Amino acid sequence: MPFDYDFVIVLAAEIMRHRDGVDLIDIMLDMGCDTSRPNRAGVTLRQFALSTNSLPLIRTVLKRERDPLDSSIREKMSQLREQYLALPLSPGATELLELLSHLYSLTGHYPSIVLDRHEISLAPRGAPAGEGGFGECWEGIFLGNRYVAMKCTHGFVLPETAMRRTLREMEMWKTLHHPNILPFIGSVTLDSKLYLVSPWMSNGNAAEYINRHPDVNRVAILLQVARGLRYLHARTPPVVHGDIKAANVLISQNGGVRIADFGLSRWAINGSSNGNSDTWRSAGNPRWQAPELLEDSDDGEIPRRTTESDIFAFGRFMIEIYTGELPFPYLSDLRVIVTLVKGTLLPDRPMEPEVVSRGLNDNAWLIIMDCCREEPFRRLTVQELILRLKSL
Incomplete structure (x- = not known):
């Protein structure tokens, strides 16, 4: 049916006075009202909604959009953030935070x-939610109501070393955007400690998930990880993850699979990863490491992780x-190294x-x-790996 879009804008302004009034806009949208069609003054319903701080109106106008993120949404979120930080303890700050949180959930953008x-x-808990060789993961609360993961180095790590490791991971992680890569939200310093923030993955890591859900489609998990790995290896220059294992693969609430933990990742130059310290180059667990990473080189250099060693780990x-179970569950880490050196690559x-x-x-x-x-050159490429997994 035809709409008088001058009336639509007037109605939208009026419903802001009545919490139930937004239902009228919802009905009009169901009847075909176009949020992008301007009135005689050149203003669309979408533009008008974003000019306000009305969460009910903005939610109603945007909820039918499959991908609402555009320059106007980015600008609106920037404005909301500036307004909120200018008065974070005032009564009006709560409404701003709710709207900012809604737009974040809608777009995944901050x-x-x-x-x-x-x-x-x-979050008020006395212990980290998880720990690894280089750091800890704490539960946090973002924008007042969203659980997030907050990763930091162990407390015993020297501050200079902790800052270097964290910044190195952040520089890599913040460039990565793919459905099968854990999103990077940002960083924050609390009590002199730098945290890297990502969405909370409520189903834990892949090892925990498959043991809680023994009937899960395992090929589906493998394919999603392989697609995330393809994204990394296809970048220019390629990205070497360096630590593919079930503990570093996280599962979202809806079962989505995300590669996480980029503490050992590096851009690959001529097939190898440009690491800094010997500690970084030699890090990793032998249960997932390719044999060439455990060998001594003629020039005394520690072997570097490669895209081929990522495939071995896969x-x-x-x-x-x-x-x-872990690879070689019946052996200690030391015995695994001995086994690899002797040429036994698989259990x-x-x-x-x-x-x-x-x-x-x-x-x-x-x-x-x-x-x-x-031999690294005989291993599958990630594209070959995906094709083979699809055939299972």
Whole structure:
């Protein structure tokens, strides 16, 4: 039906006085009212909504848009953030924060990667939610109502070293944008400690997830990780993740798979990753490391992780996903190194009926073997890996 768009704008202005009035706009949108059609003054309903700070109106106008993020939304979010930070303790700040939080949830965009202490805080718990070799992960609250992960270095790490490691990871992570890469929200300094902030993945890591959901489609998990890895390896220059394993693959509330933890990642130059310190170059766990990373070079240089060593690690990751156990679960880390040096690149093939029923058939095991070839050039490329996984 035809609409008088001058009346539409007047109505939108009026409903801001009545909390139930937004239902009228909702009905008009159901009847075909176009939010992008201007009135005689050249103003659209969408433009008018974004000129206000009315959460009910903005929510109603934008909710039908599949991808609402554009320059006007970016500008609106920047304005809201500036307004909120100018009066973070005032009564009006709560409404601004609610609107900013809604637009963030709608778009996945935030106007600054340097966060203010008024935008984020640590959740009230006495211990980190998780720990790794280089750092800790704490639960935080972002924009008043959104749980996030806040990653920092261990407290015993020297401040200079902690800052260098954190900044190095942030410089890499903030450039990455893909559905199968954990999003980077930003960084914040609280009590002199720098945190890297990302969305909270409520289903935990892949190892925890498959053990809680034994009937999950494991090929679907593997394919999503492989697509994330393809995105990394296809960049210019390629990105070497350097630490692919189930603990570094996180599962969102809706089952989406995200590669996380870029503490050992680097841009690859001529196939290898440009690392800084020997500590960084030699980091990693032998259960997932390619054999060339454990060898001594003739010039005394520590071998660098490559896109090929990522593929090797993916093969070991596949073993985790199908068995629910670490590679070589019956060996200590030291014995794993000895085993690799002796030339044993894979554990014995698991043949338990429950493992086979999860999909570890002949074809899946052959993919694992082709990922874990001793010679790096004989390993699958990530595109070959994806094609093989699709055939399972």
